[in-house]
Structures are given as structure tokens and as C-alpha cells.
Amino acid sequence: MVQMGSSPTVWRRWLAHELKRLRVEAGLSRKEVAAKLRCTPGKLHYIETAVVAPRVRDLEEILFDLYQVPEERREHYLQAAHNAKKKGWWEKPEDGVAVPKWFSLYLGLEQGASEIYAWETHLVPGLLQTHGYATALNRNGTAELSQEEIQARVDIRMSRQRILHGADPIRFWCVIDEAALHRDVGGAEVMRGQIAHLLELSQLPKVTLQVLPQPSGAHTGMAGSFSILGFPNPVDPGLIYIEYRTGAVYLEQPSEIKEHQIAFEHLRVAALKPAPSQVRLQEVMESYS
Structure with missing residues (x-):
């Protein structure tokens, strides 16, 4: 099996x-x-x-x-x-703050995926965020959240990141628009810590980070962020995940998956290669000094 x-x-x-x-x-x-x-x-x-x-x-x-x-x-x-029929850890919140059903589905898929290829335009992806960055993002990015709700969201985000480590980590390949790195979330200290964290994660054997530099002109990622999830079952074609404020779209038609795979290929060709991306991350981190 x-x-x-x-x-x-x-x-x-x-x-x-x-x-x-x-x-x-x-x-x-x-x-x-x-x-x-x-x-x-x-x-x-x-x-x-x-x-x-x-x-x-x-x-x-x-x-x-x-x-x-x-x-x-x-x-x-x-x-x-x-x-x-079991419940995942994200479905049993200790603080009683429930995860929205649409996002609970994604967490279950993410936690069981074998590979994720992500394109992100506006922010550092959740799997790569520091505690400080995630806290600032939730405090300022969504209206009228209580401190308890903010803390619950951050705790879940930190727990999700375990799939990048351990004996059998997931393969995670991400292309980030450089504009997301220049968006000051939480202040200079938080951003320095966040970018230092990206540099550290980029050293993991199954994590690949690329930066799409500014200016890059028109490109295939301008339609918005997306993630491609693959699963261990060889007959499972995977799916595309696209999130919006109150929900998400899951695309599973072969033509839809292929279209996004082609888009991601173009994005990682247009982006800086991994080593130059690390240099660019270092430069951006220094700009927050």
C-alpha cells in the first residue's frame, strides 16, 4: 500500500x-x-x-x-x-478556535502531499513564515480578529511547517515575486528575521526557493498565486489550489492542472536560479538594516 x-x-x-x-x-x-x-x-x-x-x-x-x-x-x-475517518491534528484545536471547513480540507491535503509547487505574488507562503511575520500578517491583514483567533491561526501555521522537516519531508518548490519581500510586514526586525529564515530553509535538501526579480515585465504569473499539490498515489493526478479571502478553489481537471504546470515552468525559468536567489534574499535582508 x-x-x-x-x-x-x-x-x-x-x-x-x-x-x-x-x-x-x-x-x-x-x-x-x-x-x-x-x-x-x-x-x-x-x-x-x-x-x-x-x-x-x-x-x-x-x-x-x-x-x-x-x-x-x-x-x-x-x-x-x-x-x-480519523481526525487530523488541525481538526482538534486545543483552544477551541475552529478551522474553517474550506481551509481544513486544504490542511489535510497539504499534510499528506508528497510535493508542492507554489507561486506567490504578495506574501511569504505560510509554510515558510516565521512566527513574527505570521502574527503581523494576521493582525493587520484580516479585520476584526480577536487576539485568541490571531494566536490560533499562527499556531496552526507553525504546526503546518513540520512537513518540511523530519525523516521524510515534503518536496517544496516555491517561486516568490520579489515585491512580496519588499512589502514591510511587521517592521524591519520582523522582515530581517523572515528573510534570514528563508535563507535557512533554502538550504534544506527538499526545499527550492527562487525569486522573480523586479522589474520582470509581463509574465505568466500575473493572474495570481497558486499551488500545485502532488500525492504519493501514482495514479493521483494531483490538484491546483487557489485561495481567496473566504475560501478556495480546487481545480482537478487534467487540462486545468496542465495549464498551471506550464505556467509554473515558465515562472521558474524567468526567476533567478536558486543560488542567485539566495544572493538576492541577502541583499533584500540588508536593505532592512
């Missing part, structure tokens, strides 16, 4: 892809399977698109009676269903 860490969101995604694959291999339509399960095709659609995890009873009927999965493989799927 493909290893996907502890993210229930990605286990649900893996199981969804597997159940769709098994149904197609069995030569059955969603309508036919739904009729045997005594449910609507819509319910099966939600299972096969990872909106919901299947009940164990339904899963056993699907695996044993309909798809004829070999006995030695059945326990893998049942364990995946069990993992998919």
Missing part, C-alpha cells in the same frame, strides 16, 4: 481513487453499483470523489461482493477506510 502518513484527507482521496479504479475494472457503472448498495448514484459519486469516506459496511459489500477483491488485499482497504 502507498504510504501517505497520517492525513485522513489523503487516505480518503487514495481510497476514492482505488474504488473508482476497481469499479471500472469490474465493468460496472455507478448506477449499477448504487442499485446493489441500495443507495443513490450521487452517494457513490461522493465516495469516489473523496467528499465522504465510505461506511465499513458499504465498503465490505463493495469489495467482497461486487469487485471481488482478493482476500489478502481487503484488509488494506478496510484499514484505509479506518484511517480516512
Whole structure:
């Protein structure tokens, strides 16, 4: 079985892809399977698109009676269903401040991803932010947040960053518009610390940082920031994540994914290469002295 860490969101995604694959291999339509399960095709659609995890009873009927999965493989799927129903650490806030549902979905995907390629236009990406930068950003960037809410957001942001470290870190490749580095978030001291942190992270073996210098003229990233997420399951095509103030868009059509992959390729060609990017980061950091 493909290893996907502890993210229930990605286990649900893996199981969804597997159940769709098994149904197609069995030569059955969603309508036919739904009729045997005594449910609507819509319910099966939600299972096969990872909106919901299947009940164990339904899963056993699907695996044993309909798809004829070999006995030695059945326990893998049942364990995946069990993992998919667990709660991630971000769904159990100790301070009682709930994570919005749309962002909880992203956290589950991020925490179980194997690779992320990000283009950022306005700010340092959350996975790379320092505590000071994240605090200043939340204090000034969103209206009417209480101190408790600000602290909860910052704590979650810091916890997210564990995927960059450890025995099996994620592959993270980011292109940042230089304008984001010149945007003073929290004052000179905070910005010096933030850029020093970027320089430190750029030394990690699975982190690649590039700076798109100013001025760079018209380029393919002007439409806005986006992230490309890839997952351990080799048959999972991944997805595109685009965030706005109160939600996010998840793009999963092959043409949409391809379009953003091409855009990212153009951006990293236009950007400074990693070593010159480190030099530019050093120069920007010194400008805050």
C-alpha cells in the first residue's frame, strides 16, 4: 500500500481513487453499483470523489461482493477506510478556535502531499513564515480578529511547517515575486528575521526557493498565486489550489492542472536560479538594516 502518513484527507482521496479504479475494472457503472448498495448514484459519486469516506459496511459489500477483491488485499482497504475517518491534528484545536471547513480540507491535503509547487505574488507562503511575520500578517491583514483567533491561526501555521522537516519531508518548490519581500510586514526586525529564515530553509535538501526579480515585465504569473499539490498515489493526478479571502478553489481537471504546470515552468525559468536567489534574499535582508 502507498504510504501517505497520517492525513485522513489523503487516505480518503487514495481510497476514492482505488474504488473508482476497481469499479471500472469490474465493468460496472455507478448506477449499477448504487442499485446493489441500495443507495443513490450521487452517494457513490461522493465516495469516489473523496467528499465522504465510505461506511465499513458499504465498503465490505463493495469489495467482497461486487469487485471481488482478493482476500489478502481487503484488509488494506478496510484499514484505509479506518484511517480516512480519523481526525487530523488541525481538526482538534486545543483552544477551541475552529478551522474553517474550506481551509481544513486544504490542511489535510497539504499534510499528506508528497510535493508542492507554489507561486506567490504578495506574501511569504505560510509554510515558510516565521512566527513574527505570521502574527503581523494576521493582525493587520484580516479585520476584526480577536487576539485568541490571531494566536490560533499562527499556531496552526507553525504546526503546518513540520512537513518540511523530519525523516521524510515534503518536496517544496516555491517561486516568490520579489515585491512580496519588499512589502514591510511587521517592521524591519520582523522582515530581517523572515528573510534570514528563508535563507535557512533554502538550504534544506527538499526545499527550492527562487525569486522573480523586479522589474520582470509581463509574465505568466500575473493572474495570481497558486499551488500545485502532488500525492504519493501514482495514479493521483494531483490538484491546483487557489485561495481567496473566504475560501478556495480546487481545480482537478487534467487540462486545468496542465495549464498551471506550464505556467509554473515558465515562472521558474524567468526567476533567478536558486543560488542567485539566495544572493538576492541577502541583499533584500540588508536593505532592512
